[in-house]
Amino acid sequence: MISAHRLTKTYGARTAVDAIDFTVEPGRVTGFLGPNGAGKSTTMRMVLGLDRPTSGTVTVNGRRYVDSPAPLREVGALLEARALHPGRSARDHLRWLAVSNGIPSRRVGEVLELVGLTSVAGQRVGRFSLGMGQRLGIAAALLGDPPVVVLDEPVNGLDPEGIRWVRTLARDLAAEGRTVFVSSHLMSEMALTADHLVVIGRGRVLADCSTAEFVAEHAASHVRVRSPQQDRVVTLLRDAGLDVAAHGGELRVQGPDAATVGELVGSAGLLLHELTLVRSSLEDAFMTLTADSVEYAGASR
Numbered sequence: 001m002i003s004a005h006r007l008t009k010t011y012g013a014r015t016a017v018d019a020i021d022f023t024v025e026p027g028r029v030t031g032f033l034g035p036n037g038a039g040k041s042t043t044m045r046m047v048l049g050l051d052r053p054t055s056g057t058v059t060v061n062g063r064r065y066v067d068s069p070a071p072l073r074e075v076g077a078l079l080e081a082r083a084l085h086p087g088r089s090a091r092d093h094l095r096w097l098a099v100s101n102g103i104p105s106r107r108v109g110e111v112l113e114l115v116g117l118t119s120v121a122g123q124r125v126g127r128f129s130l131g132m133g134q135r136l137g138i139a140a141a142l143l144g145d146p147p148v149v150v151l152d153e154p155v156n157g158l159d160p161e162g163i164r165w166v167r168t169l170a171r172d173l174a175a176e177g178r179t180v181f182v183s184s185h186l187m188s189e190m191a192l193t194a195d196h197l198v199v200i201g202r203g204r205v206l207a208d209c210s211t212a213e214f215v216a217e218h219a220a221s222h223v224r225v226r227s228p229q230q231d232r233v234v235t236l237l238r239d240a241g242l243d244v245a246a247h248g249g250e251l252r253v254q255g256p257d258a259a260t261v262g263e264l265v266g267s268a269g270l271l272l273h274e275l276t277l278v279r280s281s282l283e284d285a286f287m288t289l290t291a292d293s294v295e296y297a298g299a300s301r
């Protein structure tokens with residue numbers, strides 16, 4: 001489990017992470033979401049002891065990462081901009097990591113297999129594509145068979161097959177009982193991967209809830225109705241106390257589910273040509289939630 005308590009990081013006058021509290025529980029994937037510059041990488045670096053908190057604490061399984069006697073066996077991490085020796089092969093890179101962390105070298109073959117790099121294990125990593133580099137980073141993260149896995153933007157630069165692979169891997173690791181903490185700026189991707197979400201903007205926690213709760217609360221919905229007797233339907237629904245707006249040939253009814261609207265219209269003997277529950281996309285919900293905390297917003301908004 002990862003536990004942050006009033007975790008804060010300032011760089012000069014800029015507060016990158018502002019007294020945040022959150023926990024990342026084992027057995028589920030926790031998505032760490034926020035727009036660019038929200039403080040995700042800074043937070044993850046503090047989890048891993050690569051940055052010192054200005055104040056507050058963050059612990060992994062009850063102690064600071066730097067106090068762990070065998071960090072790679074405790075926490076596996078994929079960070080952005082991973083420094084690799086370009087002339088080294090993937091296998092040698094992992095062997096070097098294993099040896100320097102007291103991990104048996106047979107584990108190298110296992111993780112290469114796990115991430116699908118066995119056939120290119122002898123190639124120099126300097127020639128790896130972005131996706132292969134990400135897979136190698138994930139192999140390194142899993143080398144110590146750690147109970148806690150931290151992945152910073154693991155799907156960046158991956159093709160759809162690679163994205164699906166990371167999603168399945170994260171879910172499998174969580175199903176094995178591990179603590180899995182994955183950052184992303186893509187709401188729709190996280191909705192498919194994460195069981196729980198911690199959303200941050202400008203260094204503050206904006207939401208900390210299950211993905212299902214987030215969807216129910218933030219992805220607004222309405223019922224789209226088309227009828228050749230539109231005016232009568234509008235009157236009927238308004239008389240029933242519903243919020244109805246006409247948009248050209250369609251009606252948007254806020255609030256109720258499609259069944260409620262259908263039953264009202266049907267019991268009045270009116271005709272329906274369409275009755276659809278429309279959810280606004282999660283990406284829209286995320287943009288709305290974080291709108292005030294986007295650091296570099298496009299001028300066209």
Ligand SMILES: Nc1ncnc2c1ncn2[C@@H]1O[C@H](COP(=O)(O)OP(=O)(O)OP(=O)(O)O)[C@@H](O)[C@H]1O
Pocket residue numbers: 011014015016034035036037038039040041042043185295
């Ligand atoms: N070493 C540093 N010195 C000064 N400012 C920094 C440093 N590292 C991060 N920041 C600032 O802290 C804020 C949070 O950055 P961080 O990289 O943690 O965000 P992020 O959510 O990971 O964003 P991204 O998705 O763009 O990586 C930003 O405003 C960034 O400019």
